[in-house]
Amino acid sequence: MTSLVQSVDWWAIAPPGIIAVLALAVLVTDLFLPETRKEPLGWISTAGLVLAGLSLLPLTDGDRATFCVNGDGGACSYSADHFALVIQLLVIGGALLTALLSMSAVKELRLPAGEFWFLLLASAAGAALLPASRDLATLVVALEVASLPAFALVGIKHGDRRSSEAALKFFLSSVTATAVTLMGVSFVYVTTGTLHLTEIAGRLDHVDGQFQTLAQAGVALTLVGFAFKTAAVPFHFWVPDTYVGAPLPIAAYLSVIGKAVGFSGLILVTAVAFPSYGDVWGPALAVLAALTMTGGNVAALRQSATRASSAVRLLAWSSVGQAGYLLVPIASAAHTDTPERAVGSTVAYALMYAAVNLGAFAVVVLVARSKPLNRVADYRGLYAERPVTAVLLAFFLLCLAGLPPGIIGLFAKVTVFSAAVDGGLGWLAVIMAVNVVIALVYYLRWTAALFRAPAHAPARATDAPRGEEPATAAPDGVRVAVPVPLTAALALTAVLALALSGAPQLVLRFTGPGLF
Template structure:
């Protein structure tokens, strides 16, 4: 009656758990500095690399591994009862979670470089989420399934709220917490009903108990409820307790149907399926961008993994109950998600509602409820589309992360003409969006949708295929609109006014309607006159011998640096993107020069040493490149963009990989 543990089978989550503890300890004992923040990120990446190495080794081994099994003398007849099983389904989703986690860590290294978020706690919570994401696909009993799903969800609340003194982040964390608590309560209620009617927590035995003759412990309770009979077989009291043969009636009591519906509803919350989707937009926008990427890929993958396991392993005999529900929810999810995405002007919110629509596409094959083989192929189509979606969505979030530091609002208009400023990032984003839309040359998206269409049509759900086709056309609108803005020239580039400088500055001096020493309004910081925020004024230079009021004794910073320096490239974005007192100080005193000479403003009436002090403040907040996308702290983001772009190219050059993943 001894239980053996296969440590090779559980190696990936164990490695991630050990590295999570190591990162937390290192953060306690090492000094707080920029180099330590980078080192902790590299330690997390190293742990993910080791865990992924174990996943590859398990795949090379080519065998199904089981551990945490009930001893044979207690399990009775039938296949072994194990809580942790490593098969091809587990390997694909665990590998996806680890690779997606590596990209999120790269994005996090940039997010944490400013020093405003505790680094050790961040990486600890992120790795704990990945522990749950790698454990959940291998879970084969209800208890481990629920625990792993909560291990994915709970750390995300804290990650969302770790951005302290940010009202949006706090609001997003509270909303996510409330939604997750409600979804967990609903799912647990359904799980308890299923357990109460079957007497087992193992998915395989649960499927047998609810679908036909089963050898399960406690099955006599279900037999009595159904009016059936239970014949006890076996040897000895222990064997008798675990081996009761149950003939199950085909008309199950209503309580089983209620349990099935509650379980499906609980998972629908996790994957943001309609009508449980309303939290997605606000949470994605309020959370730090790495956390939004984590929610859109890792949490969604974990939710789908749990849903697939429950539906196909535990409830296949109840397909006539849950398959119509899945079909209707899928159609509503893709339709509502696309319609909401069309209305968005924020890049993050557009990706949030786009991910809701993509959840509908992933759900669609699961609605097929014909023979068991067809259901397995449908699950493969869902997993293949999930892998493709994860790669493309992470690439889009990486570029959004890059733009977020030069544009506070991160609106779609901020991406206009991006190909002229950052061509590599613009091309990577355009390719990701085209793949998500399913247009050439993004063949990966096209073939992923073909795989889903094929399974839906083969399953006899023609109406759902029509709905998906219509929604694919709707999705083209906002993906193409966003992509076109990347290549559209800005108004300055399209029609430069004759005689204007390349980056005109507003007029200063006696002609300005602004009183001396007063701070201009926000629109004027981007280069507008006091009378109009949209019409730039030609700069003709100061009058001979004239000294502007600001240089004659105004408080340093009365005229923003973007104006006094002559509006360096992207000044309109940087002036509007300054956040917090440090960023404002850097704008007002960091590199301010007068319009007539290259001397600092402080030379003619500023507080002595203000420029030096502002530079010191900026350096202490994460380096002089704190808001410059080309600085050293942005290296990790560029690596993430390069990795996701390479994966997108591989999928598009060899789209048969999508079919190969579906065949697994």
Template sequence: MSATTDVQVHAPAADGALTAPAGPAAQSVDWLAIAPPTAVAVAGLAVLVADLFLPEHRKRILGPLSGAALLLAAVPLLFLRTRNTATFCLPDGLQECSYSADTLALVLQFLVLAAAFVTVLISMPAVRDLKLPAGEYWFLLLSATAGAALVPASRDLVTLVIALEVASLPSFALVGLRLGNRGSAEAALKFFLSSVTATAVTLLGASFLYAVTGTLHFQGISDGLTNTDPQLNPLGSAGLALTMVGFAFKASVVPFHFWVPDTYVGAPVPVAAFLSVVGKTAGLSGLVLLVVQAFASRGEIWGPALAVLAAVTMTAGNAAALRQRPDRAHGAVRLLAWSSVGQAGYLLVPLAAAAPEAGTHPERALSSAGATVAYLLMYAAVNLGAFAVVAHIGRAGRANRLQDYRGLYASHPLAALALGFFLLCLAGLPPGVIGLFAKVAVFSTAVENGLGWLAVIMAVNVVIALYYYLRWTALAFRGAEHAAKGAAKPAAAGAGGDGPQQRPRIAAPLSAGIALTAAAGVILSLDPDLVLTFAAGGLR
């Protein structure tokens, strides 16, 4: 059975009536190509409908069903990896398509689906503990995932912006889903208002680009910006800059990052984990597509701008993370929030390095962007793992201060070892070999493309980040003897937060999430080529 469905395109006659097609079908829809985001969207609707009919005590099965749906949605990726297909194409023979299932799209879709699956595991205890409405929670999570999976396959501005909004709108509700919690409501409102502003700016930029180029497809935009009337160059440059704002916002790039710390703290921990990986992937996917395809001919404009933004973002994120006090409430989540801002700076470096080659040697530019994809795969695995451990500590009724992790090794040695491994990967230290190799790949890309000054700033920031990652790691293994003595003094242990008996057993879904992410980090450390191949041109 064919995976495509022919769509007849009727041309209007002189009197306005539709005539029969003169030849064969002008357009075909490849259902296999669009299966991953479509399957997730259908699963979200199915969960919402099932929630209407399930009694309250049976709604706990919606979580496992959502996880199963994500696994099934990833199956088509296995069949698409050798096809490099596109669909929703224009019928004029220009080969301009709105959806492409190429290597870049498939890799990022796999990342989105895998990260969403781990988020489901982390979320199961939280939905029960926080008494979140199960049907609404899983529907919103799957809807946001569907939008994020559509972003990397989009090949025109309309599809790209709509996909980003489908990923964003459910996220607002997820952040504010803790009914009666003032911090959650404030976080959702701040996230919503800033995101709407960024989207409005992006749409304004897209309208400028359409006015200049007469098309919304990436290839047409790139050609149009090259061949446009010189008098329209300022308008095209303004459209280019404004269009990138919305995606920089989702990727938490400075100065569009101000929503990050408060939103992460106010949201349930699994939602913060989702935003830190899936939301960031959606934003960075859009930026990769824009700079490598739509704006490839204007690298002299966006290249220096991204380089400056990368330097400012990594510096601001690491400096703020460095200032987190061990006794501050929600300090662990806030530190991971600022850490994600700093990591966004590293992820921008290869995109800035791609600018000189984007217009003349697109395959080299894609290789530079591959370093961003490789780093993103490493970051996704270990950052989700760190959030899974944070979610467990939050279940114990603690304020998730950094000092709450003191003596974690005494009560949960495997969780402490996993947390230490995740933090060392983010820091780029052994045994987190994949973190070190990913940073070297990004660093090498900057040096090879004449951005030595940015490589120096990155090296300084890596050293700064070592302090707060190692401090947190040390806390997990420090004070084990004191914690053991505190077991005989329940009151003191409860006050100081060091008693190992105060920490409950890790819930099975959380254990599975920690185990999966730790296994991914170990496998990638043992065989870094699994992701570093993308930094060496594996996206072609």
């Protein structure tokens, strides 16, 4: 008989719990602050995220679980294991950098401060909960808690047509994907009689007859919602417009935290819940990986060749291509005897991608302060104006391309390539190699533009990318001051990327056993 009495390990749930409590505190505090004195909300949110990050330290001494059925010996709904802690570190670190990028943006864009910080923290709480979730119900709830505030954040620029359109497109496509996922979860529950991931894995082995088809359909449909969050083709169409329409810090947040949510969910349902159905999800994810990396990189290549192309749109398509690389090890996990090693390659690559992509977005936020159109052409001659900033962006782009001195990007791509070969997916490894070459073209094209002679033609309203509203650019020669939080975000991402390139074993160690 199932016991309804459960003990709660408060230390285990501290990381998402602190962020959730902080979100409520910010919302209540906002009620008592006048409109002109809401800047402290940003610093409170940043300090709270630091505290949430520090709460991970006591959990590193061993795996801890809570909300267990029939005591500690039964299946648990929350597990603070190695995998959960690594992804929570990524989520909290990404949210902290997003908060630093948002300090000046909230004021300059005249965004409602209380609502902005509450929504950001609420989304981060859901994202931190998801990797520790060990049943399908908690996974879906965490996915929605991370997603729903993100819709509002994308459309928070009141009166901006692009922002509203992006939020609506993001919301409608996400709701559709979630509905399909819930249908898949219901199929899995009907065939297994449980929602706990470890129990599902054991009971799916004994499903036969007419229920086997239902179980296969449930496995496939359950993956849809997580594939949407990863921006995998054909669930990627919302990405470019959403990134361009959202405030720049939120675009950075979605590019990293959104992917962390999607990929951690995919890893949990495939490697933990559905390992015996690898013949169903393995080939499907392999095809998705090939389509995603090819579609993203080809679209980014076309963007880089257009004079009026948006730097944010280019990064959006680049993130789609990077999602394809992240899918490769998960697909290969279905064809190897060491699935933990395979999915560990995805975790290592995600950590590298988070550091350097947030760094690239930090530079984009800085450049947008003086050149609001934020075209790729606006970065020509950046070295002459801001040498340090140009060198940092070049380093981040080389990391994404996998070229020295971006050693961590090179090593991360090698681990993903090795995972494909070890899983017997040689054809996918070949497609990945071709896509790496395609990506080199647009990354190097952008990098080279940074060190060319600056173009002196002033930005004009008619230069706005097609379908995007023009903005007023700052006069040529005007050097806009960089806020301290933005400088801190640039410094943190630069130090982190340099440290990982100097000591890639800091993330490559996750490609070994013991992840779960």
